[in-house]
Amino acid sequence: MTLHVDEPAAQHADADEAVLRISGLSVDYGVGERAVRAVSDVSLTLRRGEVLGLAGESGSGKSTLAYGLTRLLAPPGVVACGTVIYHPGDGSEPVDVLALDHAGLRRFRWAQTSIVFQAAMNALNPVDKISAQLTDVIKAHRPDLDRAARIARARELLGLVGIPADRLDSYPHQLSGGMRQRVMIGMALALEPRIVIMDEPTTALDVVMQRQILAVFTRLRKRLDFSVVFITHDLSLLVEFADRIAIMYGGRIVEEAPAAQIYRDPLHPYSDGLLHSFPALRGPRRELAGIPGSPPDPRSLPSGCAFHPRCPKAFDPCAREVPILGAPGEAGPGAAQGAGGGARSVACWLHTSDRSTA
């Protein structure tokens, strides 16, 4: 509402058009004195048609961020502060997701933002047929469609993800893990949302299945043109098909850059470590180094840069002060905020000239 600068441009579908703007989002588990901050001050912009990768070790707050921005946090999780603004792209007013009332939130969910959960999880209701689970969401959002139309749509969705239509009458336990995950992807596309959040969609699947699912997914994305937040701890996977990558550590974004730049030239020592923790799926094999030590407990984050106890390059200021996310080598944390596709930002004292005073 306050930024009128880019208003004329926003009417058009240029590549930089934002679909989702997250700013200053913090998520706590618990309230009051015992609150644990699992996500701190995260600002991210998801652009139209873009795959935004979110990587980080277990416990870095990736899922918490995803749940927080979709308002799916289970108690005791609460969004402590920040805003999540959704831009519908049809010329209508931006939506403040965190301020939606119940009915508004219900309409927003799945129609605009759907989620694919981790493959190993039982995201499908074990007592209902696949058809029921594909059609109930259509029924809830498209009351104008009759039963036959809903079933037809469910068939079509299974077709999209390469599952024979006769599987509609199956129960989840009758499908393999990979099939279940493809059903979930089909389900996520049921209402043609503009954003699909995928939380480790292929973790726990074998490599063949992983490739298959990603292939299906890439094909669909070309066809349906939705934006994706792709969460994984496997950075090499993201390097392959994300447009931009944000690296999380201890609840903060520590680096954000175009995928190619992260791959070729990671600035944050943690990104560097993460990149060398997994074998690349394609291309020349890199040496696997891993990162010594273990991820921090959000209840007792290290002072300063949370990564400093594990960082091979830690120096003077690291333990004292939190490095602020900003463009590398430049002054002022605002430098990279809302910047275009090529911009990158990092939170590390190595790449800060004079940010401590900002």
Next chain:
Amino acid sequence: MRYFAQRLVFYVFTAWAAVTINFFVPRLTPGNPVDSLIAEYQGQISTQAVHSLTVLFGLDKQQGIFQQYISYLGQLARGDLGISFHSFPTPVSSVLAQSLPWTVCLVGVATVLSFAIGTLLGVIVGWRRGSLADMLMPITTFFASIPYFWLALLAIAAFTGVGSFLPSAGGYDPGLVPGWNGAFVASALKHSLLPAATIIVTSVAGWLMGMRNMVVTVSSEDYVTVAHAKGLSERRVMLGYAARNAMLPSVSGFGMALGLVVGGTFLVEYVFSYPGVGLELVSAIGQKDYPLMQGIFLVITLSVLAANFLADLAYMALDPRTRREG
């Protein structure tokens, strides 16, 4: 279907075992079972009873044990459970036919109601965790913790007596002849209100707590989160996703409870002088009416099996994972 067949075989086998044990146990006593019973009762036993015993054990026909077993099975198949000592020469099956409907109607209906009410409340309390609905838990648990006997006596003291609508004892007004007429049914209903209420009040907490805990557990399942994320209505998520899965364990418990309807109601019927199987069993024990006791035990065993079989069927209908093809 395989599962169904497996269960069926299991229950048929168990029923057969129960029947067989019922046949052999009295015969394991050394010597002639009739003689030993007569010896035990020391002349208090009438000649009629001696005759009934002899017939019951097939001793009148001088058969071998296997022959006896076969004719015992044949008798059972015809619903012949022998002849009651005490109400000689009424067959045990007739005595049971009089008392069984009372028990099944009162305790059976009360159990079903208790299950339905408790489960429904459990869903609400579990779903709205942390709201005022939580108050229900300590209240119902309080009632469940009072010994049934005591609660029933208190209820009789508080709600019956001179001028009260509710009677304190019996299954119907003594002046009426049992039959399917308005006056009798109304009277039977009136007599069942207080005992049914005491049963429900003491047992509802169990269902409520069980269901509540399951709903809380299931609410954190991924498919419930997905259901929320899909923007389904709260009611649909609560009933179609959370409650639907949460009630599966309750169904087995419900089968168990139904099975205990016939066997576990002695206290209720005793306190309210209710003309059911429990009271019948008490008097059978008091009067050493051996054939009647045996008949009642058999009915109890078989009803437990039947109820569990029904619960299995319900479980199969509710949980597709048990319906494995093969």
